[in-house]
Amino acid sequence: MTDPVAILGGTGPEGRGLALRFARGGVPVVIGSRDAARAAEVAGALAPGDGLPLSGAVNADAARQAEIVLVAVPWEGHERTLRDLAEPLAGKLVVDIVNPLEFDDRGPVTLRVPEGSAAEQAAALLPGSTVLAGFHHVSAKHLLDESHAVDTDVLVCGDDRAAKDRVLALAERIAGVRGIDAGPLRNAHILEDWTAALLSINRGYRCNAGVRLTDLDPARRRP
Amino acid sequence: MTDPVAILGGTGPEGRGLALRFARGGVPVVIGSRDAARAAEVAGALAPGDGLPLSGAVNADAARQAEIVLVAVPWEGHERTLRDLAEPLAGKLVVDIVNPLEFDDRGPVTLRVPEGSAAEQAAALLPGSTVLAGFHHVSAKHLLDESHAVDTDVLVCGDDRAAKDRVLALAERIAGVRGIDAGPLRNAHILEDWTAALLSINRGYRCNAGVRLTDLDPARRRP
Numbered sequence: 001m002t003d004p005v006a007i008l009g010g011t012g013p014e015g016r017g018l019a020l021r022f023a024r025g026g027v028p029v030v031i032g033s034r035d036a037a038r039a040a041e042v043a044g045a046l047a048p049g050d051g052l053p054l055s056g057a058v059n060a061d062a063a064r065q066a067e068i069v070l071v072a073v074p075w076e077g078h079e080r081t082l083r084d085l086a087e088p089l090a091g092k093l094v095v096d097i098v099n100p101l102e103f104d105d106r107g108p109v110t111l112r113v114p115e116g117s118a119a120e121q122a123a124a125l126l127p128g129s130t131v132l133a134g135f136h137h138v139s140a141k142h143l144l145d146e147s148h149a150v151d152t153d154v155l156v157c158g159d160d161r162a163a164k165d166r167v168l169a170l171a172e173r174i175a176g177v178r179g180i181d182a183g184p185l186r187n188a189h190i191l192e193d194w195t196a197a198l199l200s201i202n203r204g205y206r207c208n209a210g211v212r213l214t215d216l217d218p219a220r221r222r223p
Numbered sequence: 224m225t226d227p228v229a230i231l232g233g234t235g236p237e238g239r240g241l242a243l244r245f246a247r248g249g250v251p252v253v254i255g256s257r258d259a260a261r262a263a264e265v266a267g268a269l270a271p272g273d274g275l276p277l278s279g280a281v282n283a284d285a286a287r288q289a290e291i292v293l294v295a296v297p298w299e300g301h302e303r304t305l306r307d308l309a310e311p312l313a314g315k316l317v318v319d320i321v322n323p324l325e326f327d328d329r330g331p332v333t334l335r336v337p338e339g340s341a342a343e344q345a346a347a348l349l350p351g352s353t354v355l356a357g358f359h360h361v362s363a364k365h366l367l368d369e370s371h372a373v374d375t376d377v378l379v380c381g382d383d384r385a386a387k388d389r390v391l392a393l394a395e396r397i398a399g400v401r402g403i404d405a406g407p408l409r410n411a412h413i414l415e416d417w418t419a420a421l422l423s424i425n426r427g428y429r430c431n432a433g434v435r436l437t438d439l440d441p442a443r444r445r446p
Contacts, residue, residue, distance in 0.1 A: 183423030200406030214433040
């Protein structure tokens, strides 16, 4: 039996897409939301009749039900949401997937976060949790469109090797994903900002691009 | 006859690697250096006897001989070098490939540049030039090892579409490279910082990774 995963703010497109693909990979997912009824409704509507292990709960209860908790809230609600959840998130692996971005008429703009990145802000707010960053670059559109194969690497950074290994293994439960260790948590701002480059490229090429690293053999990862 | 390209600071590994591959693709390259003799020596040693269109010159003369000029100096010398070359670089397309990085015992660290990025620093120093950024992620080792196929996209950002098109076409003179428009020059810091993530990954996986964007059809680029 695979441990469940919670996705806070999981009713948005990215959260729903990840929930669907994790569940297809056999990972039970608790979709979290500020509104328990909305979470349950989204969970029930993702693949009705397929018997997938999807449920919904208010964010704090979702956090309590899982050891790995993804944070997929909008950047605007990031700080407030995590400040309120420090207690239920204590002792958990928290994977921040949030991109601190805004948009103007020329496209996406990266925002400077005083702590260095959204993930480092999370680490500051959640002293009892192990915080990692990852899953920033997976197209919600492709995750939600099951006629489309996912074709991307998922980069994960963090300072705890064992925690990172668990998150990389989780990423690979999504068919088509390769999990890649992208170094320490201080690299999180690079992964977050890269999303803005991808969104610029998506705008320029009318696509939803993913990322693959070439000339990389996962078997050569340092122990 | 293809227009020549100059590479300032072209005697380093990245500059030599690009020079070799451009020349193999039929692009004449003038390698620039602070030391004209050193530049000529490097140009002569890259593929001796192959008759490649490689030459060397002091940086200012290299800049005068080309319409497209790549800046491949170490970050430490970036500001000083460009300040001294504003006149020979006026009217040119200047492609900044410099990564503002340093290293500590945990690997690469991105540096904050007051202008936003190395490329935007170049733009501030070179008001008479059209400045773009690109070629940050191409492994020098792979460029210099001709037994190894280059397998990467080259991302280029800039605010002048016609200039960007010329640089993308130049990138594709390297066999195995696909040139991708990565948006406006304000995205340069993202491309520069991404190098630090790649170097972290290279360290973790003992490799020299490249980047390919997936689910992107170049024919769908917006006009």
